Amino acid sequence: MLTSTGKLLSMGGKPRNKSLSLPFLMNISNTASKQMTKLRTLQIGNVDVIGSRFNGQELHSALCAEGFDSHHLVWRKMGSDAKTTEIDYPFKTPMNNALKKLESDLSIQSILHPAPFAIALNEHFRAADLVHYHLLHTGWFSLLGLPLLTKNKPSIMTLHDPWSMTGHCSYPRSCDRWMTGCGDCPDLEVIQLMKKDNTHGMWKAKRDVFAKANLEIVVASKWMLEKVQTSPIFSHFKHHLIPFGIDLEKFRPGDSEVARKKLGIYPGNTVICLRATVSPFKGLPYIYEALEKLSTTKPLTILTLEDKQLFKDYLGKHQLIDLGWLEDSNLIAEAYRAADIFLMPSTAEAFGVMAIEAMASGKPTIVFEGTSLPEVTFAPKGAIAVPMGDSDALTESLRRLIENKELRNSIGKEARQLAEAHYNWKTHVSRIIELYEQVMSEKATKANR
Incomplete structure (x- = not known):
């Protein structure tokens, strides 16, 4: 873990002290668990089931397993976990829909919603010793509530993308206006879209809110760490670099032939696995270009995850298997095991969990430079990185691997070895627990002054 000064806290190298040695990082510390058993932690996010790796649900479950009194408070509950509660208030759904439309018309984002006041009155929030926020900008939360919520409650926020630092977009890409106040936006239609250019006004609103909020910030990649350290909105916070982790027993090399037979892949085909989505950040046009330019005599199978029918034009030329959106991580792991190559030419990515899942499964990945992915995949050791937007280079790397x-x-x-060394889920949880300990210790120190 790195502070905002770049000081190494727990990510390898010489440990700070005996209690933070490598064994502590690789296995949840029994001593820490005993000390923190009564700590009441609260994860707050948008939903529990969809995206559980990011929204605090899996972290909540891991903390419960380690003896914490953990609870998860979500905007929309879809699962059955007894310690996950849905945020509620009168006329919640119609009010939220009306406010989302009003925000859209006014070209503002995450400002008008009353959810923070419902959170402040919630029994689990009031009882919590520490609160950890995730994904607040999905159309249900008001940033204006953060100073109130964080005033007297130790609080941590994980940033999953740069939206909180910009005037409206989730990823500024080549635009650097987010460093000077936004305004005169070159692309209002990129996610999160805005009807009129109010980007400077939104940027100022975020600056004012976060100046009053009492938070510590977690990011998962050096790419994001550089963003928060540079941001006029976030540079004053304490920053912690804690990469995500995955279940290395679930995502591992296995019998590819068995997996291929289950999925109906033709024997002898080389399998290209990819995420099929129309998101402007996931590189779909470049995948199309690469497949059009690709020249090989090898029979191919295109194995897609998420959206269906995006590659139907290749039927007859290649075998196409659309698995669609999968919530079952065992099925996702099966897809990786069936693959030969994982293609992930995102044009914007703050971490890229699918890339590390492919790595852990022992598959080579192809990524674009200019995002977090070359760093996260340790290219060129654990992946191949090609210049951003260069479909010729993408095609050639794909051909070489085929x-x-x-x-x-x-x-x-090598990708599997790197995943084992850097992306163990238990290590991720250990680092989060260490941060919680640190934050609570600092609170106790201040209280005793």
């Missing part, structure tokens, strides 16, 4: 099984196996083997 034609060279030894190269695929070599990169895949």
Whole structure:
């Protein structure tokens, strides 16, 4: 873990002290668990089931397993966890829909919603010793409530993208106006879209809110750490670099032939697995270009996750298997095991969990430079990185991997080793617990002064 000064706290190297040695990081500390058993933690986010790796649900479950008194407070509950509660207030759904439309018409974002006041009155919030926020900008929360919520309650926020630092967009890409106040926006239609250019007004609103909020910030990549350190809105906070982790027993190399048979993949085909989505940040046009330019005599299977029918034009030329949106992580792991290559040419990515899942499964990944992905995948060791937007380079790297099984196996083997060293879920939870300990310790120190 890195502070905003870049000081190494727990991510390898020489430990700070005996209590933060490598064994502590690799296995949840029994001593820490005993000390923190009575700590009441609250995760707050938009939903529990969809995206549970990011929204605090899996972290909540892990904390419960480690003896914490953990609860998850969500805007929309879809699962059955007894310690997950839905935020509620009178006329919640119609009010939220009306306010979302009003915000859209006024070209403001996450300002008008009453959810923070419902949170402040919630019994689990009032009882919590520490609160951890996730994904607040999905159309249900008001940033104006953060100073109130964080005033007397130790609070942590995980930033999953740069939206909180910009005038409206989730990823500014090549635009640097977010560093000087936004305004005169070159692309109002990019996610999160805005009807009129109120980007400077939104940027100022965020600056004023976060200046009054009492938070510590968690990011998952050095790419994001550089953003928060540079941001006029976030540079004053304490920053902590804690990469996400995954279940390395679930996402692991396995019998590819068994997985292919289950999915109906033709024997002898080389399998290209990818995320199929029309999101402007996931590189779909470049995948199309690469497949059009690709010249190979090898029979191919295109195995897609998320949206269906986006590659129907390739039926007849290649085998196409659309798995659609999968919530079952076991099925996702099966897809990786069936693949030979994972293609992830995102044009914007703050971390990229699918890339590390493919790494853990022993598969080579192809990514674009200019995002967090080359860093996260340790390219060129655990992946191949090509220049942003260069479909020729993307095509050539894809062709090399298709034609060279030894190269695929070599990169895949190293990718698995890197995933084991850096992306163990237990290590991630240990680092979060260490941060919670640190925050609570600092609170106690201030109280005793």
